[in-house]
Amino acid sequence: MHLARCLPLLALALALAAPAQAAETRHPTPKEVLDASPLADWREPVPENTFYIELPTGRVVVELAPGFAPAHVENMRKLAREHWYDGTAVVRVQDNYVTQWGMPEETPRPMKTAKDKLAPEFTVPGGVASLPFTPLPDPDAFAPEVGISDIFPAARDRQTGEAWMTHCYGIVGVGRDMAVDSGSGAELYTVIGHSPRALDRVITVVGRVLWGMEHLTALPRGTGNLGFYEKPEQRTPIKSVTLAADVPAAAREKIHVLSGQSASYGQWLEARRQRQDDFFIRPAGHIDLCNALPPVRRIPG
Amino acid sequence: MHLARCLPLLALALALAAPAQAAETRHPTPKEVLDASPLADWREPVPENTFYIELPTGRVVVELAPGFAPAHVENMRKLAREHWYDGTAVVRVQDNYVTQWGMPEETPRPMKTAKDKLAPEFTVPGGVASLPFTPLPDPDAFAPEVGISDIFPAARDRQTGEAWMTHCYGIVGVGRDMAVDSGSGAELYTVIGHSPRALDRVITVVGRVLWGMEHLTALPRGTGNLGFYEKPEQRTPIKSVTLAADVPAAAREKIHVLSGQSASYGQWLEARRQRQDDFFIRPAGHIDLCNALPPVRRIPG
Numbered sequence: 040m041h042l043a044r045c046l047p048l049l050a051l052a053l054a055l056a057a058p059a060q061a062a063e064t065r066h067p068t069p070k071e072v073l074d075a076s077p078l079a080d081w082r083e084p085v086p087e088n089t090f091y092i093e094l095p096t097g098r099v100v101v102e103l104a105p106g107f108a109p110a111h112v113e114n115m116r117k118l119a120r121e122h123w124y125d126g127t128a129v130v131r132v133q134d135n136y137v138t139q140w141g142m143p144e145e146t147p148r149p150m151k152t153a154k155d156k157l158a159p160e161f162t163v164p165g166g167v168a169s170l171p172f173t174p175l176p177d178p179d180a181f182a183p184e185v186g187i188s189d190i191f192p193a194a195r196d197r198q199t200g201e202a203w204m205t206h207c208y209g210i211v212g213v214g215r216d217m218a219v220d221s222g223s224g225a226e227l228y229t230v231i232g233h234s235p236r237a238l239d240r241v242i243t244v245v246g247r248v249l250w251g252m253e254h255l256t257a258l259p260r261g262t263g264n265l266g267f268y269e270k271p272e273q274r275t276p277i278k279s280v281t282l283a284a285d286v287p288a289a290a291r292e293k294i295h296v297l298s299g300q301s302a303s304y305g306q307w308l309e310a311r312r313q314r315q316d317d318f319f320i321r322p323a324g325h326i327d328l329c330n331a332l333p334p335v336r337r338i339p340g
Numbered sequence: 341m342h343l344a345r346c347l348p349l350l351a352l353a354l355a356l357a358a359p360a361q362a363a364e365t366r367h368p369t370p371k372e373v374l375d376a377s378p379l380a381d382w383r384e385p386v387p388e389n390t391f392y393i394e395l396p397t398g399r400v401v402v403e404l405a406p407g408f409a410p411a412h413v414e415n416m417r418k419l420a421r422e423h424w425y426d427g428t429a430v431v432r433v434q435d436n437y438v439t440q441w442g443m444p445e446e447t448p449r450p451m452k453t454a455k456d457k458l459a460p461e462f463t464v465p466g467g468v469a470s471l472p473f474t475p476l477p478d479p480d481a482f483a484p485e486v487g488i489s490d491i492f493p494a495a496r497d498r499q500t501g502e503a504w505m506t507h508c509y510g511i512v513g514v515g516r517d518m519a520v521d522s523g524s525g526a527e528l529y530t531v532i533g534h535s536p537r538a539l540d541r542v543i544t545v546v547g548r549v550l551w552g553m554e555h556l557t558a559l560p561r562g563t564g565n566l567g568f569y570e571k572p573e574q575r576t577p578i579k580s581v582t583l584a585a586d587v588p589a590a591a592r593e594k595i596h597v598l599s600g601q602s603a604s605y606g607q608w609l610e611a612r613r614q615r616q617d618d619f620f621i622r623p624a625g626h627i628d629l630c631n632a633l634p635p636v637r638r639i640p641g
Contacts, residue, residue, distance in 0.1 A: 132558075179481065207534065208533050241619065257433075260557070323540065
């Protein structure tokens with residue numbers, strides 16, 4: 040775990056090794072795969088699907104997935120454009136579970152163009168046929184098949200034809216009450232612990248945090264029931280939520296994410312399964328879905 | 341996700357339901373299993389194996405596992421008793437990975453009674469025969485068999501006879517450099533994100549955070565390489581580390597943990613697999629190891 044101390048030595052060792060020989064004797068590392076990947080295997084967040092959530096400590100970038108939850112994503116665009124989210128707050132942080140934000144209960148806020156209840160979109164009927172999917176080779180505790188759909192973690196069931204986005208660290212889901220149609224996308228949460236896959240197909244999942252996750256994870260845990268903050272002043276204010284499409288192109292966040300359907304993703308996945316970095320003396324030979332989300336980086340250059 | 345709103349109604353519904361009828365129509369919830377569990381199925385942390393780590397925001401309780409890493413646990417007792425840890429610091433917080441603490445590199449601190457290098461204890465040879473084990477019923481991406489050993493998450497391989505503790509949220513591992521024998525238990529880390537199981541059998545795992553995890557997770561993420569803090573003043577000081585055995589019994593933390601070998605654990609596990617809480621409209625019917633760690637609670641009464 041103390042890799043930092045060794046980086047100069049490691050760099051020296053790599054510089055001394057003849058590239059041809061290295062290629063013969065070992066698999067590339069995940070970093071080497073990404074460094075060699077063509078720019079065409081990456082894509083920028085889709086502006087019409089991307090939220091910029093402004094917190095006091097910085098910006099969180101969330102990409103929404105209309106392929107998995109079209110009605111919720113459409114409603115959330117409306118909420119952003121009517122500035123419904125501006126002035127809401129992080130109301131709950133439950134350790135090893137979720138950070139949740141929305142309008143505090145004591146101050147309900149009516150909607151203008153958006154709906155305050157939507158039919159659930161827990162799975163995509165016919166998603167096995169309609170959605171892209173790169174399957175993972177290792178078994179999963181929860182679903183018959185898991186993989187990556189575009190840039191999102193997903194599962195599917197060939198018997199029913201359904202596909203769904205899975206609860207992994209950093210995915211964004213729609214808060215709801217007991218009624219399955221009580222969510223709207225006004226109240227949202229992200230996973231901040233070991234991925235709680237038991238929530239799959241029980242909640243509508245709408246997207247993934249691509250950047251700035253630390254602004255939602257390094258927050259004091261709430262001491263109330265389920266991690267809700269007990270005092271209003273403990274909440275973190277959400278200054279605004281803006282669709283990237285409504286920001287001038289030059290002012291958009293300069294990040295991109297590896298496509299789950301690209302050749303580079305497949306190579307990166309295999310490099311992660313067979314870690315050849317010097318530290319990994321015994322490559323696992325396996326990987327689980329929530330450790331295999333397509334990587335995100337600042338656009339180089 | 342908005343259970344708080346519904347708790348009064350839920351309590352009312354449960355109060356109105358005749359217990360006999362409820363028992364006929366559904367499985368108990370995880371909470372019901374724990375509420376009904378006999379006290380004998382719980383145990384207190386073993387004082388000789390338990391660290392109290394004092395941070396500015398409060399106490400972290402770690403139980404060490406001599407069954408998995410006897411030499412490291414013995415060395416760590418010595419480090420605590422010679423006050424080696426007092427005045428060290430949290431030096432690294434990498435989002436979705438680890439929080440790491442120890443002596444900052446620029447100020448090495450010699451040891452008196454403890455060793456500064458130990459042979460690795462990545463697995464327990466013969467652990468299949470020697471260690472208690474309650475297997476989990478669902479498949480695992482990484483190991484042929486996973487389950488709970490005492491209060492710890494574990495995996496094992498019947499072909500080699502080895503068992504090992506697995507990297508789950510809140511487990512504590514031994515930092516090392518590239519050399520496998522370069523760790524000592526002076527530098528430690530805990531998992532603060534989706535469980536990085538690729539580290540299994542690559543690092544010595546020594547224990548589990550039982551209480552106060554939030555003091556290690558709600559910290560600013562480091563902005564240096566691998567999440568190391570770039571400035572000394574960003575580090576969180578560790579005031580002291582004390583073995584619970586060296587604290588008067590009356591002053592020890594009043595917590596206990598469900599034994600993984602108890603009947604209540606088996607019932608709780610099944611209740612978690614088949615969640616019958618009203619929110620879980622579609623019980624997963626499965627669970628993965630890192631979502632199945634034996635629960636910890638304040639000793640009631």
